[in-house]
Every structure is written in C-alpha cells, then in structure tokens.
Amino acid sequence: MKTMIQTQQLSKTFTLHNQGGIQLPILDKVNLTVEAGECVVLHGASGTGKSTLLRTLYANYLPSSGSILVHHKNTITDLATATSNQLLEVRRHVIGYVSQFLRVIPRVSTLDIVMQPLKERGVSNVDAQNQAKAMLKRLNVPEHLWSLAPGTFSGGEQQRVNIARSFIVDYPILLLDEPTASLDQKNADIVVKMIKEAQQKGAAIVGIFHDANTRNAVADRFFTMHGD
C-alpha cells in the first residue's frame, strides 16, 4: 500500500483575538494516514472537528502544530511548512476539495466554471469543453443551464456543478465535505459511483457524509473523532 496523505500530531487551536483572546482547541494531536485507493470517512458528532480537519488538510486552515505530509511523484511536501507557491502547486495537481458551497465569480457560465481546472492545467479549449459537457451530462445538469451562471440555480444543481468541477481532474487525493448533502437519491448514487471510480484509479479519499447510506456505501473505514 502506498501512503498518500498522513498527519502527524496535527493540532489546531483557534484564537479569537477580538473576543477576549478566547482559545478554541479543535484538533488535538490527530494522526491519520490514508493510502492510495482508500476511502476514509470522518465520523463523530457535530463540533468534533471533522470539517476543521478536512479544511486543514487542504491548507485552508493553518495548523497550530504537527505536520501534514502529502506524497506525490516521489516527493513529500509538509503542508504545515510549505510556501504559498508549493501549496498552490499541490492544490493544482494533487489535492481536490469539494465543499458544500459553490463560490464563483458572478456572470461566469456553468460550462466555463467546470472547464477551469482543466484550462489551468493547459488542456485545450475544445478538449476541456467536451470533457466538461460530458461531466455535466453525467450529473444530470440540464443542458439549457450550461451557458448560464449558477448563481440562480437550486442548491442541488449548484452542488453538482461543484462536483463536476472537482471530478473533472483526476486528483490523487480528494477531500469531500458532504458532497451529497443536497442531492436527491438518484444523483447521490451517481456521485457515489464517481467516488468509487476515483478510488479504483488510486485516489486517496477523505470525506464527511451525514447520510448513513452514502457513508456506508463509500467507506473503507471510519476515522472516529471525539473532539477536545
């Protein structure tokens, strides 16, 4: 088995300077190792730091101490000490992140949003467009919406645009924060299938799923979090 991402004694404490300097310890010495082709589901009650851990793995939150080792092409990068440019490089080529919310520039069309990760990797316009169309079709986003900006779409439609954009590139590591939260059963099943396909291609996956069916369908093992 090949380790893809590993945390060592990872801790995260938030300090709220403008609220009396209160300290919120959320993660305490977390050791998590995820291998290639493995799907680990974070498990635990609300407030135990599942999302915090996921965001820290994406370098969206800054670790307070410990390390996050990302393995890629025979090099190991510690996200806790990497430079901004190294982090951007890792995000471009190694780690994909699906959040619950779609945050995009107003007015940009759905198709362009989905194409963007491919274009950033230097894929030609035509190829990127074809792949994006196939992805949107697979996720049942109606064709007449593709040229529109997703600002006015329903929650489920926005979430599928988000998923399309993240799965269009084969990231070796995928972080999923409730990717099926606002989807109906049919579309949730499609996403589960896509997650399994990514896994078969060797992706290491860490996810949060509140829906028990989805959770059991994708999880190889659970990583239980107790909070502090």
Added chain:
Amino acid sequence: MSAQPLLKVNQLSKLYAQNKGCENISFELYPGEVLGIVGESGSGKSTLLNCLSARLPPNTGDVLYLKNNSQWLNIYQLAENERRHLLRTEWGVVHQHARDGLRMNVSAGANIGERLMAVGERHYGDIRAKGMQWMADVELDTQRIDDKPSTYSGGMQQRLQIARNLVTHPKVIFMDEPTGGLDVSVQARLLDLLRTLVTDLKLAVIIVTHDLAVARLLAQRLIVMRHGQIIETGLTDQVLDDPQHAYTQLLVSSVLTP
C-alpha cells in the same frame, strides 16, 4: 508555476512620517500569479504599489525584475528612459481613476495605439486593427474606436485602460482598486474579464483593493497591510477563512454580506 520569481522585493521602505507609507516590505511574485494587497485606507497599500511599479523611488530597499527569464534588473538603478520603456512595454498600470491612466482628449484607438508605437509599431493599419481587436476582447463596442474616453462610462473607461495596458503583452500588471467606484454589475463583468485574461495570457498581477470579496475571487495569495507594514500573508482563502492576526480577524469579521 515556474521556480523562478518574476519580481523580487527586498526590504522596501518609503515613509512620509512614522507609520505613514510602507516599511520593510519583502516578497516575491511568480509568473502567472495574482497577488492581492489588502488593508484599510491609509495602510500604505497605494504607496507600496507606486514604489513597486517604478513610479515612486523608495527611501531604502530594492525592486528586482527578471527580464526575458535571464537578466535581473534593479528598477531604481535603471536610467529614467529605461524605466519608462519598461512601464510602457513589459509592465502595465491600471489606475483606480481611469483618467489617470488614459489620455482623455485623444480617441480610444489612439490610447491603445500609443503603447504599440512605444514598442516600435509604425503601420497605421496594423495599429488600428490591433486596437479594434483589443476593444473587442475587453467587450467594448469597436464602433466607438474614434470616440474620446471622456464620452465613455466609468466601466468602459476602466476596460479601455486594461486594453491599453495589455496590447503590448506585458508580463506584470499593477492594479490600484480597479473595480472601485463601479456599480456591482459592471464590477462583476470586469472581474470576469480580468480573471479570463490572467488565465489566458499567464499574466502576473499585483492588485491593491480594500474589497475582500474582490481579493478572494481574483488573488491566489494575499498580503495584509496595516500602518505601512505587512502583518499577515498566505493563500487568499486561508487568510480570509483562518486569519491569524487580530487586525485581519477584525477586517474579515467586519465585512457585510448581502
């Protein structure tokens, strides 16, 4: 992203009085990178941008630019004409007020053509054709190529300013509040345009803004300034979602979301 930076800033200071201006600023900018500089009014953002863009000599420190991937130029040790040439060719400046960046009493076409002539273009037909092309690229009506910018709306002037800068295929663009003073629909359109241009042309951009939403959408990396100093820096989403410094936390938590 390539390993070589395009711009290096070493311990740059320009102080008008204590805490007024910018002090001890160091960072690097890479090709194709968009760097945002945020902070409240008077935090030294614009002073820093002026120093970086060869328009305001600092008291101390250096700005180094890598020309043609081979030669490091120390901007403030260049002769005045070399520095001006750089500003008209490989660099571009987009001002907050379009009238600072445009010549208001000559036509839109001439505004774009002027920079082409600075790089040696002489054929009138070619200059006009390129002017037309760039007007179309920034979504301006090409029929208005002979109109003066003073007859344009604020959003159109801003796009003309961008076209004028991009026509010489610069490597670095400096922007001072490019969407300030525009209404939100025009602002969204301009952001979309900037983002497309940055991706397609592999431009490196330094953008000063007090609008954190603009910074989030455009910049990969952020520098937060206060009292002329850098107090925090990091990936844009990290700085905005998990700010470390008390002042940045205040800044982020003070934003109104409609």
